[in-house]
Amino acid sequence: MTSNTTNEIDIVRASTSKIDAVDFENLTFGNIFTDHMLICDYKNGAWEKPLIKPYEPFLIDPSAKVFHYGQAIFEGMKAYKDENDAVWLFRPDENHKRFNHSAKRLAMPEIPEEIFINGLHEILKIEKDWVKKGKGNSLYIRPFMIAIGTGVIAQPSTQYRFMIILSPARSYYSGEVKVIIAEHYSRAANGGIGAAKAAGNYSAQFYPTKLANEKGFQQIIWTDDATHTKLEEAGTMNLFFRIKDTLYTAPTSERILDGVTRKSLIEIAKKEGIAVEVRSVLVSELIEASKDGSLMEIFGAGTAAVVNPVVGFSYQDTYYELPKLENSFALLLKEKLTNIQYKIDDDTFGWTVKVK
Amino acid sequence: MTSNTTNEIDIVRASTSKIDAVDFENLTFGNIFTDHMLICDYKNGAWEKPLIKPYEPFLIDPSAKVFHYGQAIFEGMKAYKDENDAVWLFRPDENHKRFNHSAKRLAMPEIPEEIFINGLHEILKIEKDWVKKGKGNSLYIRPFMIAIGTGVIAQPSTQYRFMIILSPARSYYSGEVKVIIAEHYSRAANGGIGAAKAAGNYSAQFYPTKLANEKGFQQIIWTDDATHTKLEEAGTMNLFFRIKDTLYTAPTSERILDGVTRKSLIEIAKKEGIAVEVRSVLVSELIEASKDGSLMEIFGAGTAAVVNPVVGFSYQDTYYELPKLENSFALLLKEKLTNIQYKIDDDTFGWTVKVK
Structure with a gap:
């Protein structure tokens, strides 16, 4: 793994990529994830510096409020590749706005543009090879936030984790x-x-x-x-x-x-x-x-x-x-x-x- | 840690207890947990053998369905100690029945009595010192189940985790x-x-x-x-x-x-x-x-x-x-x-x- 840092995001790169093992012609929706994920924690009333790191399981307390009281929201987005190998997002501001609307309704902290939008750009730059050309191909993007604060009392958490994970996709539904x-x-x-x-x-x-x-x-x-x-x-x-x-x-x-x-x-x-x-x-x-x-x-x-x-x-x-x-x-x-x-x-x- | 096994449950005991550090006169509801937890996973259509082990965080995939689709249910119960140091449950069959009712509504597997009820007895035997005598004192019991299967498609998980965690309690609400x-x-x-x-x-x-x-x-x-x-x-x-x-x-x-x-x-x-x-x-x-x-x-x-x-x-x-x-x-x-x-x-x- 090699580490480097942009102004706003810490980056720890995976030492190897899983991409060669993926059959992009036969993808089941939402089952395979790219090499990296973005993590950003909210503690003491503020968002910490985001980190892009290898995709992997993380440790969480059994009493984390997401398990007991369901403080969890998400977005669904896609990245597309054009014929010149540029990667494009579609109305990401709308997803960001709706994410914060969901956050408010679930008594969770809103997430600033610097983290949500810049985070998308940074992780997509790293994972651009996972976005395949051709109509129908896309990289499904799942930003989500969960309550990681502990305690089995039915009250909002004071600690949260925002993440972005990515899954290569063809189409969601098939058949009639x-x-x-x-x-x-x-x-x-x-x-x-x-x-x-x-x-x-x-x-x-x-x-x-x-x-x-x-x-x-x-x-x-x-x-x-x-x-x-x-x-x-x-x-x-x-x-x-x-x-x-x-x-x-x-x-x-x-x-x-x-x-x-x-x-x-x-x-x-x-x-x-x-x-x-x-x-x-x-x-x-x-x-x-x-x-x-x-x-x-x-x-x-x-x-x-x-x-x-x-x-x-x-x-x-x-x-x-x-x-x-x-x-x-x-x-x-x-x-x-x-x-x-x-x-x-x-x-x-x-x-x-x-x-x- | 020492290990032993009952007929139905594997037990790994904590090497030391946290109990002496707990101020039982000044408990905030649901913040402190006992030394052990019970874990039982559901995979391939069946419940595995439950395990009682030291209370600690566990690893989970970022795409676990509990985070994205909220497949998560719980129960709230209490254990009480009588004047002869015996520990008592109150209508545990009702909680078990309701747990399975919740499971069905959330498209999660029902949990058998051998795991839910026997699991309660086994972990309470181990944690009996955490149940304090005197009216108002109790050990709050939180059985819960979460979807640990992976994938960001909105469908029920095929893998689940049932857990029991315990938190010493006095009273839940105070003031008018x-x-x-x-x-x-x-x-x-x-x-x-x-x-x-x-x-x-x-x-x-x-x-x-x-x-x-x-x-x-x-x-x-x-x-x-x-x-x-x-x-x-x-x-x-x-x-x-x-x-x-x-x-x-x-x-x-x-x-x-x-x-x-x-x-x-x-x-x-x-x-x-x-x-x-x-x-x-x-x-x-x-x-x-x-x-x-x-x-x-x-x-x-x-x-x-x-x-x-x-x-x-x-x-x-x-x-x-x-x-x-x-x-x-x-x-x-x-x-x-x-x-x-x-x-x-x-x-x-x-x-x-x-x-x-």
Whole structure:
């Protein structure tokens, strides 16, 4: 291992790289990590100097509050490589902003730009060989923060650890996606933490998703927990519904995550002359539109999945199939978005950020 | 360190004890841990042999699912010492049952009695000197389970770690408890995980509680998230309301934890001839009862706090003070319950279990 230090970050390099052992053509999402990770601890009311070091397990106390009270938040981002071997981030400021929004809601300290954004640049410079060229290839980036302070009293921690780990990726979902509309279980409460990318929001979905999987559905379309009449999001994706030639997506709220892919697709759609309405869509509207043939598409939008078309949905034990379209908005928007991300098309929105 | 093995558990003893350094008269809740911990891992679809070993930090991968998706559950229990130096558990079967209920809801493996209950007995035998005699003294027991499997894909882990750690305790709360009734934030969704002792339920309350603290209130009385009209629980305690001479407590539900102290107090109250009604109490009823003088008491009930009387509550920026009573049900029930737990009174309910 060799050590060096930038102005803001200490760096301890791995003596060897694992990269040659990785089969980049056959990656399972989120299972393999690059050679390095970034660690930055928060103690005594301040963030310490970040450290980039070899990826490895770390020691933690059994009474660390993350284990008992779930103070844990994360972000999902990707880095892309263009044809000239430059590495690009997509709207990292949005992830940073949302990370701090999550932090506030979980009573955790916000993290400054110097650590979050500069940390991303520094670790991506070191790991640039892990970002492979070609559409569909990316380096998935997982910034996260956990409470490492000790003690089994239900109070916020005073010590935290921010980390960035990186995992080479191809695509998140495969195969046809059938979804089921939630009639009993739910993802988020009014006045709850649904808008935060909090760890606890995900494990809460595992059991209902397992039940859905057993019925042959890959994902759940969550509805509002009070009435189960409004379509909300899919847990790891925001949702778009195309009725005739208008796209509908639920407004973000305390129950719905403010997805970066979602908001980017809305802007791209508008630029492409597609009508977009940001409003709650009722389950009853969806059923009616499916019955009268005006429901054209449903698709999910998220960093991991990018755009994920749905082939059909179930509600009250009836399965509704979606038409197979020539001119899919989902595929058009995915093409436009990924062309921006991979620097194939001009980024007229100013969303892409080159790794320094 | 010396090693030995029971039939079911491997034991590695600490070479020295920390106990002499502990000031048992001045304990802060949940900050100090005993010499040993129990660890039991779940891999390849099965629980491995449990190990009792010195309490210490352990290694975990940065991509462990507990950090990213919050698969983490726990229990809170206490051990008590009687005047003959015997150590007692209180209704451990209830905690075991609830632990497995939580596990199921979080898509985690259930844990067999041989590990949960026998593990408690074995570690308490080793740590019996940490259980101090005298009412108010106890050894707080924290069984918990975390997902240690790796990978940043939002799916249940295949590997888990069950642990038991122990912390000497006196009492959880001190001073007068003023509470505020939730009007915006909430603890649990319909169809959510509010009935599970899931880590994510607790961090979700930290920020609203911080806001309450800043206004001079120690706790929040959570209401239903849809209408904020029904009184539910206090996050780490179930709630009892005494109007005239009847005690009311909300029925357990998907949103409300099935507290062991709560259900024990209901039975004790009935035995004492106190009328108990298990039904939702409306905020409006509480306000009305306070105004007409029929609201006599509010108190919380939980393992850590035992019984926690409330001196007043705030709703819509109005503060309602509770009367100071001679014949408090809260204090009567606390006395009766702790007399059973400390083996001062006969345990006619069959709740206490002697550590073998």
